[in-house]
Amino acid sequence: MRLPVPDRQRRAEALELAHDAWRRAKAAVRRTPGLFVVSLLLGVSLWVFVTDTENPTIVDFFPQPITVEAVNVGESLAVANQLATVNVRISAPSDRWEDLTAANIRAYVDLKDFGARSQDVPILVEVQGISGIRVLDVEPRSITVNLEDLVTRNVPVRARTVGSLPTGYELGNMAPATTLVQVSGPESLVALVSEAAADVNVTGLTVGVEQGVTLKPLGAGGAEVRGVRLEPDTVRVAVEINQSTLVRTLPLTVEIVGNPDPGFRVSSVVTSPAAILVQGPIEALQQVDSIALPSVNVNAARTDIVRSVAIPLPPGLSFVDRERATVTVSITPMSGSFRLSLAVATEGLASGASATVTPGNIEVVLEGPLPVLNALGTADVRATVDLIGRVGTVTVPVTITVPEGVTIASVQPQSVAVTISSR
Template sequence: MDRWLSHPTALKIISIILGLLLWAVVHIDPDTSPEAVTSSFDIKTIEAARIITDGLNEEKFTLSAMEPTVVRIVVQGRISDLLKASSVEDYEVKVDLNDAKPGIQELPLILDLPKGIQLVEMSPRTVTVQLEEILTKPFELQVVAEGKPADGYIAGTPAVVSETNGVEVTLPKDDMSRVGLVSAEVNVDGADETVVNKKAKVIVYDTEGIEMTNAVVTPETVHVEVKVTPPFKTVPLQVRYTGSLPDGLSIVSIKPAIDQVTVYGEQKLLDEVQVYDGAVLDLSKVKQSGSLQVKTQPVEGIKLIEPAEVTLDVVVAPTATRTLKDTKVMINGVTAGLTALIRSPEDGKIDLTISGAESVLSALRPDEINVIADVEGLGPGVHIVPLQVDVPAFVQTVISRGQPLTVSIEILDSAAAEAEQEAAEEVGGTPSEPPPAESSDSGDGINGDNASDGTTTDTGT
C-alpha cells in the first residue's frame, strides 16, 4: 500500500479527486435539492387560450355563436422550449368547420402545440357552434334627402347617379326576413344649388328602423344627386310665332315634341302662371318641312325653364286660297236698350277669301270662321264698322284690292226698332235684319245684353 501511495501517478489521481471535492464544497448551495439541480423540464398552464375557427365557407355560412370561446390547457416540456413559446398565441386551439352543417352542433377541439411541448390537460375538449346559412338578395335603393335647403329653395327627389338603383344585401337567412329598408342619405341642409355626385353610404335597416350592422352591402357607397331649385310648376306649352313665311308657303302643322314645360320662380308668381308662351318660332327661318329647335326664354317672374330647348316638327305646303260665300256677320258690343241693324250689305253676309295650305283649307268647317262687327260704345245712328275675322291657326284672310271689310250698321232705340219691324210686317215687307229679343243667346250678337266683349284676333299666320 505504501509503495502504491508513493507512486507518482497515484498521487496525481488523488490530487484531482481532492480538487473536485473542494470545488463542490464551494459552489453547491446546501439548501438546493439534488432533483432541482439536475431537472431541465417544467410544466406550464395557459388559462385562456383563444379558440379559432378553421375551414368555414364564408360564402355559404356565418358563425353566429360559439361556446366557449377560450380553453384552459396544461403543457410540459423542456424549460428552454417553454421559454420560446411564452405567448398565448403560440398555442393554437382550432375547431374544424369544413364539414359543419347549418344549425347547432358540438365539435372536437384540435390543439396545435409548439415543437418539444406536450399536452398534459385541456378543458374543455369540445365546443358548441351555431352556423347560419347566408343569403344574398337584391333590394331597391331609396335615397333620402336630409336637412332643409336655403330659404326660397326646395329639394327635388334624390336619385342615384348610376345605371341602376339596386344593391345586393348579404345576411344570415333568419336576418334577411327582417330587412325593412335599404337607403342612402344625402345632406342638403342650407343648399342653394343642386347637389351633384355626392358620395353616400348604403345602410340597411330592419323593420323597426334599427341599423343592421352585420349586413354586407354591394356596393357599400353610391353617388347621388339632389336637385335644389326655386319652387317650380308644370304648365302647358304654347308656341308663339314671329315673322312671315316665304311667299307661296303656308303652315300645315307645328307640333312640339312636348306639350308641357317646368317653370321655376317665386311661389306667388307661379300661382298666377297658367301657360308658358316663351317659346317663339321665327317663321322667316322656315324654308321647308322638318324639325327646328327653339329656346325656352325666361318670361316675367320665371327664373328657369326646363327643358331649355323645344323641338318643333314643322310641316309646310304651297299656299292655296278658298272663298267662303255668304259668310254671316255677327254684331257684338251693343249697348243695353239699343238695337243694331246691318243696312249694307242688306242680307248681312259677305264673301270671304282665305288662304292656307290645301290640306288645312279642306278640313276647315264653316263654324270655325267668325266675322264680327264690334259696335261697343257706338250710339244711335248709322256707322261704318270695320270687320274682325276670326280664323283658325295657319289660316289667313285675303283682302283683295278695293274689297271693303266693313259694314254699314244703324243703331236704333229698341222701341223704334220694334216699331219699324211692326210697320214692315203690316205691308208684308221684311227688315234687312230681324231684330232679336232683348236677351238672345243665338250667337248673332244683335242685342247688347248677352253680346261678347267683341275681342277677336286673327290667329292665322
C-alpha cells in the first residue's frame, strides 16, 4: 500500500522538535567534547527524519503491468509462447515516483543455457534511468517459457486487394516482385504458416501502380500467425488497372398521352431520379442522349398520377445504380373567370318596414378553378346589404358571398342606395 503523507501541522511540529533537539545537542558538545560522536549520530538521524518528512517514501505496486522479455535465447532456439505481463512492487521517494514510467522498469527472463522444452523461469526486474528506487517484489515471480527449435522454411507470397475500384475499372494482373520469402521462428508456429500475404489498397485507383507492402504470415484459415518472422518482411507489388467501360449520366424523359378532364391541365411532370448513371462501351454511349421512360396516359384525369416504372436500357448498356424510376404527373384545375348579374337582397330590415334598392342588380366577376366556376348554382353566390339600424335613404356597401376556392375579381357598383319606409 502507499504510505500516507503527514499533514502540515504534524510536519511543522516534528520540524520544531528536531531543531530544538539539534540546538540542545550543539550546546552539550561545547560543554562536553566527548559527546561529539553522539552529536554526529543525532545529526544523521535528524537528516534522515527531515528528509523522510519532506519527501516521504512511497511503497506500492507500479500502476501499469510490465511486459516480460526474453534474453540470452540460444541461437538455435525460439520462444514459442506469448510471455505474460507482471506487476512490480517498488519503494521510491515521492518525487522519484512521480517521474517513474513503464519505460524505466525492465522485466525479463534470462534463458542462457536453457534447452528446447517448457519450463518455469524466474522473473528478473531492474529499474533504469532513475536512481533511488528499490524493487521489493514481482507478481508472479516466475512464468512458463516454451522454448522450441528455431526453424526456417520458404512460403509463397500472395498479393491480395483491399478496397474497391471506381465504377468502370477492373483489376488486371497483380505481380509481387518476390514470389517466395523465408519464415522463421519456433517449429510449431512455423508449421502453421501457409503463405505470406501482401495486401494492396486499390481504393479509387484508375491507373496501374507499384506499391511497397508489408507482408503478413497467414495460416491455412487466413488468420495471421504471430511469433514468427518473415525475411524479407516487405515486397513491391505491381498492379494493373484497366478501364473496362465508360460511365455516363443520362437524363430520363417521359411522354404524356391523352388530355385531363375538361377544366384540368398537366401542371408538371417529374421523374425521380431525374438522371441515372449507365456504363458501357463508348460506341454504345455515343448513340444515346437520354432514356425515354414508358408513356403515362392522363386521359380524363382530375388528380395527380404517380407511376413506378422499369427503366428501359438501350442495347450494350448496363445500370450503375438505379433500375427503376418514379414518374409524378401533377394535374391541377385550370383557372378562369365568370361574370354574372346578381339581385341585391336585404338583411336586418326592421319589422313593418320596406326597402327599395337602387340599382336592384349588380355585376360581379368571379375567378377560380374552371370546374368550380362551371358548377356554381344560383344559391352559391349572393349579394346582400345590411340594414340593421338604418332608416331613410342611405348608401350601403354590398357584401358578396362566394364558395371556398372562388375569389371576387370585381363588383359594380360596390354600394347601392336604399330607401327605407314604413308600411
